[in-house]
Amino acid sequence: MINNIINSWVFVYGPLSIFLIGLYGILTQNNIFKLVISINIMNLGVNLYIIALGYVHNGIAPIYTEKFKMSGENFVDPVPQALVLTAIVISVAITAFFLAVLIKNYEKYKTLDIEKIKGLEND
Amino acid sequence: MRKFGALIIILALLYFLGSGLITDLKINRKNNLSQKTARAYINRNVKNPEINNQQLHGKTNNENTAANSVTAVIVDYRSMDTLGEITVLFLAVTGVLALLGSSKNNRIKLEKPNYILKISSKFLFPLIFLFGFYIFIHGHLTPGGGFQGGTIVAAAVLMMYFASNNYRVNTTDIKILESLSGLSFIIIGIFGLFILGDFLQNFLNKGIMGELFSAGIVPIIYILIGLKVSAELSNIVKEFMGDK
């Protein structure tokens, strides 16, 4: 019973809470820089969730060495790790572009508040 | 008011998502790789995924001889995703260059660069560079690979930017390196298309698992990816640090 609760908290509810904290940041914050940080927190939560779902009980890292050379060893799932690698690189790319847009925005309007920018750009 | 409403939405979403997913997901003890494609990837045998107790390390097989299973999945079994990923990074770097390249930003200068950093960076820089290269050349034997090694090289460049106020990176070299690595990746794939019939199929000699020269085109692709990623991330560092 306690084992089930710990399992579900570590593997599912924990990463989902991190994801939802980032979502709360996007819904309520007005500063553009805080939006960038919130998107990064959401990415962190999703990556943790994907990796956590790949764990096998008592599994080891999926690399063949001198010590573990037979097929059929108790390896952890390698596919979620590959998905997370791609997701991390894509999130780095988007963050870099978003920060460049933020710098140009600041040069033009001298403010980082999104409500003020919306008011200035209405035509 | 807005914060209170957002808090209610978030708590409702946590309950909804958690309770719906928990009943069916196979986590920890229930996760059994036997019916999944992961079993075939680990056993390096897509035709008979359930053959266990066959020695793989130190011998050759006719499918994939990279020792690191994650590298085998990224560069061999699902290589189209890797091609898409480097394209995404390439496009984002082009966008950053387009937005920030024309503004005549002054370079971010430090008042007095740290004395320890100034002296030690001179001999640390080639060591960190070499370490980054080691990580992506041995990507099929140890944990690591092209993306990880490229990031380490870009971190070394950032360290040099902080150590001295006069350090610059040459843009033309970076652009040529980036473009040539990307084109080489596609050309290697097209060789696979002509020689064996499918795009990005492994057409070189596969070798023995565990040695440096094994697994056909896998180390070659990872070296190209490592060079490309280090060039692109160094470009981003240069743009954000300013140029004048």
Add this chain to the structure above:
Amino acid sequence: MINQPVIIILIPLFFAFLIPLISVFSKKIIKIIPVIAAFINLAAIIKILSSSSRILKYFSISGYKIPFGINLIFNYQIGMFLFAINLVALIAFLYFYKNEFNIGNKIAYPIAFTLGLTAANGMILTGDLFNLFVFMELAAISGYIISSHRKGYYSTITYIVITSIGSLLFLLGTASVYNVSGSLSLNTISTGLQGVSGQFIIIISVLFIISLSGEAELIPLNSWVPKVYNKTGDTGRIFFGSIFSSAALFAVIKVLILLFQGSYSYIYEVITVIGLITLFIGEVVAFRQENIKKMIAYSSVAQAGLIIGAVSMAIKNGIINKMVFNAAIFQLFNNIFAKGLILLGVGALGAYHLNNLKNNNKKLLASILTGIGVLSLIGMPPFAGFWSKFYLIKALVLNKFTFFIIIFLFSALFEVYYYMKFLQKLFFSEGNKTKTKKDISFLTYGMMVYLSAIILLIGIFPNSIYKAISDIFMGGIL
């Protein structure tokens, strides 16, 4: 070996990687590279079409068959969609080469357009869930670059935040589906999902629908559409309106059909309701707009809602109702050409605001050609749009979907009214214009005539095109 559909994705990718290398030597050739890439791609599509069958086939990459590798799906009907999208892309690139090359950074825009074409082709061809995610991200980033204009960045910031939320929800759904069913390939997931509880299916479908609605312009994640359409350049608007939205909508339909295989009918009922709400709200808000760019944006949203609503109405208990489904796919096909022509005409004429259109006799031909596009979109004979809407209404009436018909006709009334108001002001208004656009070049006239000729041809011979594009997921799927 050149008959594989992979090269449709590879050709623009190759040219896009070539552009920075060429820019070191000479900056003038860069203008023409997207045109060359789109032209060679079109030739490759025609050659592959001539040797393809009408049954859905799976083509492997890296030599591994289903479900162990990434596979592309292709048949004759999908080839026709690819042909339409690449043709409109070629026209957009020619317009960019002639008129708009100097508006932004000279290297970033051609790269972004070429990679946007790659991403659209990839979204239509792929048969794997994570590969769809990667191509959607590529389309999103090329959309960020196209939509960022030195006049203002608020629309880009909104677009970035909304598509980031969408893509992360897609990743959550993909990871959960992989854990339960064990494979990432679209056609083997449903066998792995047998015996799963109803709650899980509801959560998965909610995650996928919300995330895919971001790029396909459906409710709930479509608040970026009017802002972005208002601020981009003309070529960017053609890209968003006719290439990205159609490719994303095709990807949504593909995921809906191949992933769930028609079971769990409550999902499809909810999607029909979402589609109808999008259609109604889109038409009502467009009715009150005075800015023509925002009017076309809301009309595009409404068309997306109509097509999704019709497709999900056609699926019940594992059986596709062929009449309704084929009519909806035909409407999607016609919209690519119609929206492309309208946006090209609006851009060439400079017709951006309803109170700012002056009757200009020199540009009468351009106004007539734009009018052809508008009449096809709202469904007037003898143009292509009339037949697709006629087949759709006939199929709905024969199957007695009365609620759908009522909302459809009501929204069509609004649509006809505001587009007719637009045409009337385009031809007959007498106000004075504050800024005039320069003359339309011969090349642009040629492209508009070509698109109108295609719309007329489809309108005169609808049966052959309808038969050529019907039953798109045939061959062991449902």
